[in-house]
Each structure stands twice: as structure tokens, then as C-alpha cells.
Amino acid sequence: MVWVKVGWLRAGVVAGVIAGLVGPTPMRLASATPSAPQPLAGFVVGIDPGHNGRNWAYPNYLHQQVWNGREWEDCDTTGTSTNGGYPEHRFAFRVAEYLRRDLQRDGATVVMTRTNNQGHGPCVDRRAKKLNAGHSDIAIDIHGDGGPSSGRGFAILEPVRDRQNRHVITSSARFGRFLRHAVLTGTRMPTSTYDGQDGIAHRSDLAGLNLATEPKVLIECGNMRNATDARMMTSAAFQRRLARSMEAAIRWYLTHPA
Numbered sequence: 001m002v003w004v005k006v007g008w009l010r011a012g013v014v015a016g017v018i019a020g021l022v023g024p025t026p027m028r029l030a031s032a033t034p035s036a037p038q039p040l041a042g043f044v045v046g047i048d049p050g051h052n053g054r055n056w057a058y059p060n061y062l063h064q065q066v067w068n069g070r071e072w073e074d075c076d077t078t079g080t081s082t083n084g085g086y087p088e089h090r091f092a093f094r095v096a097e098y099l100r101r102d103l104q105r106d107g108a109t110v111v112m113t114r115t116n117n118q119g120h121g122p123c124v125d126r127r128a129k130k131l132n133a134g135h136s137d138i139a140i141d142i143h144g145d146g147g148p149s150s151g152r153g154f155a156i157l158e159p160v161r162d163r164q165n166r167h168v169i170t171s172s173a174r175f176g177r178f179l180r181h182a183v184l185t186g187t188r189m190p191t192s193t194y195d196g197q198d199g200i201a202h203r204s205d206l207a208g209l210n211l212a213t214e215p216k217v218l219i220e221c222g223n224m225r226n227a228t229d230a231r232m233m234t235s236a237a238f239q240r241r242l243a244r245s246m247e248a249a250i251r252w253y254l255t256h257p258a
């Protein structure tokens, strides 16, 4: 979950599903044979699993102010959880780990903003800078949302042009379209019924997007406060399918130049 300043935006889920169906050519999910080629050899992919497992124990750390490229904001939050208590930080980290393994099998070098779920931090600005400094060719921030309990679905948050990210607006939008298509075809999660339009929202208030110097999106993978989404998001099978969909979108983006 990321801080929302503008309130819940209503969007048509039917339009979102249709938009996903008419997206780019279907992407094949990778097979896991040992002799498989490594299509992503030479590429660097950044992964930022949102929040951290012990952020809750460091309120002063979380409330320190960091510059997000446009304004000052809190270092981070604890994130949300399902009504049953399954935390967003654990969901994000597990999906990130599945994705890391898929990408490394493809031959990619992976830069992670955190490598376990037992600590606190880093702050959101440090996460963005770490992925930039790692010379990522593409990057993804992984979150789960804490929306209204009646709302469902995933939303892909894309950067709005500012000074630092001005060269990656078009490329991030292209990645976002691939990712939407891959998640719609690779999982049963629909696009969000309450955030953005057809599963896409543009955000100017997030360090992870404002400070990015590589193509990057943030995905709210579903609404953890919705019972149906929560059932899916706490399942290892869904987490693996979701990671596989992310891998397919990243691979498609990197191996099909615009």
C-alpha cells in the first residue's frame, strides 16, 4: 500500500478486462528446463519488495522525512495486511523472491532493495537510488493495497514526468501495458475496481517513481482488505503465478525494443 492523497478513484473493471484482452501479442510463460537459453543475460533488473518485516518496531525511523523528488514525505510505512493478519511486507517479499529466481534463471542480474524480511528500511528514496545505482535496465516495486473492502484488483502505478525521471516516462508506460496484459492473462486477478483506469494510475507523489532513472512501475497486486483478493494473495500458487507474469512482462520488454 502506498499513501493516497487524492482519495479513491472509481474505474470501470469491465473496461479494464477488455483492455487487457486486446493488449500486445500473448507472452509465453517461461519453462524451467535446466538447458533453457538465458534470454536476459547481460540485463539488470531491479526489484523493490515494499516495506519490511520489522518496520513496525521503528516508528521514529519510519517518520523521518525524505525527499521524494517533489516534496518531503515519510521514510516508509508498515504497509497493510489482510483482515486475517497476513502482512503486505511478507507478500511483497515472497513474490519478489519468486521473481528473482525466475529472472536469474533467465540469466538476468537482479538488484534487490532488501534481501530478507526480518529487518527495517531502507527508506523509499534509498530504495529508488539503490536500483538506479545498480544500473537497472528496468525495475518494479511490488506492493499489496489496503483499499475499501468491496474493491478488488490490481493497479499499476506509473511515473509522472519530473526532472529526474523525464527520460523514462514513455518506457515505463510501455512496461506498464505489458505488465497489465501479463497479469490479466497469467493470473485471475482483475484490474482494480477503485484505483486508476483500466488498471493504470499515474502518480506524482511516490519517491520510487519520481526518482527512477530506469523504466519502472509500482504494482499494487491486489486489495488485501478484500476477502477474495486476500485468499488469492496469501496462496503460494498465486504468488508464483504472479511472479511468473512479472517475469514474462519484463522479458518481453527487454527482448522487444520499442
Ligand SMILES: [Zn+2]
Pocket: 001, 002, 050, 051, 079, 080, 088, 143, 144
Ligand atoms: Zn505498500
